[in-house]
Amino acid sequence: MDKFHDLIVNRRSIRRYTTTPIPAEDVSLILQAGLMAPTSKNSRSWQFIAVDDPEMLRRLSGCKPVYATSIAECRLAIVVCADSTQSDAWIEDASVAATFIQLQAQALGLGSCWVQVRGRFTADNQPSEEYVQETLQIPEVVTPVCIITLGYPDEQRHPYDTEKLKWDHVHVEKY
Numbered sequence: 804m805d806k807f808h809d810l811i812v813n814r815r816s817i818r819r820y821t822t823t824p825i826p827a828e829d830v831s832l833i834l835q836a837g838l839m840a841p842t843s844k845n846s847r848s849w850q851f852i853a854v855d856d857p858e859m860l861r862r863l864s865g866c867k868p869v870y871a872t873s874i875a876e877c878r879l880a881i882v883v884c885a886d887s888t889q890s891d892a893w894i895e896d897a898s899v900a901a902t903f904i905q906l907q908a909q910a911l912g913l914g915s916c917w918v919q920v921r922g923r924f925t926a927d928n929q930p931s932e933e934y935v936q937e938t939l940q941i942p943e944v945v946t947p948v949c950i951i952t953l954g955y956p957d958e959q960r961h962p963y964d965t966e967k968l969k970w971d972h973v974h975v976e977k978y
């Protein structure tokens with residue numbers, strides 16, 4: 804099977820990680836993937852914050868009350884942000900970069916999960932973006948879109964079954 808197809812079939816969100824650290828050269832490759840992601844008008848509006856300090860990861864996991872546990876669990880979190888003054892397509896710029904990061908991680912044998920930040924709220928009803936900005940001293944114009952959690956998988960997920968894809972969501976020539 805084509806290697807890239809194989810990577811896509813096997814990528815699943817991983818939320819539990821082993822304690823094995825991620826080699827520094829792999830962290831560099833993952834960040835390079837983000838920095839080579841395409842952006843609207845080549846604005847490169849993204850900003851990335853790599854966090855591996857366990858106490859900081861624990862604090863970051865408070866960015867929302869549910870679906871954020873992988874942040875405290877992971878070996879490395881990359882907070883993917885974008886500067887809305889740099890591009891009107893800042894959300895798309897950040898989203899594409901986050902996906903590149905996840906795919907590069909998969910190619911390195913790592914598991915990853917996207918944790919949504921933009922548009923979410925903490926348990927105290929503070930916007931999650933603001934909470935992450937305060938926690939990591941991010942300037943106001945730089946909005947955290949998501950946090951990609953990374954580490955070696957400590958859970959098994961089934962690969963996608965290509966026989967069960969939602970082909971009814973694909974339209975040819977017209978809807």
Ligand SMILES: Cc1cc2nc3c(=O)[nH]c(=O)nc-3n(C[C@H](O)[C@H](O)[C@H](O)COP(=O)(O)O)c2cc1C
Binds near residue numbers: 817916920960
């Ligand atoms: C925009 C977006 C937001 C997501 N937010 C979260 C999240 O906050 N927490 C989480 O655990 N997973 C989150 N996910 C992961 C999805 O739950 C997951 O991709 C989906 O269930 C499909 O599973 P798979 O990634 O294993 O194919 C998000 C994914 C995307 C693309």
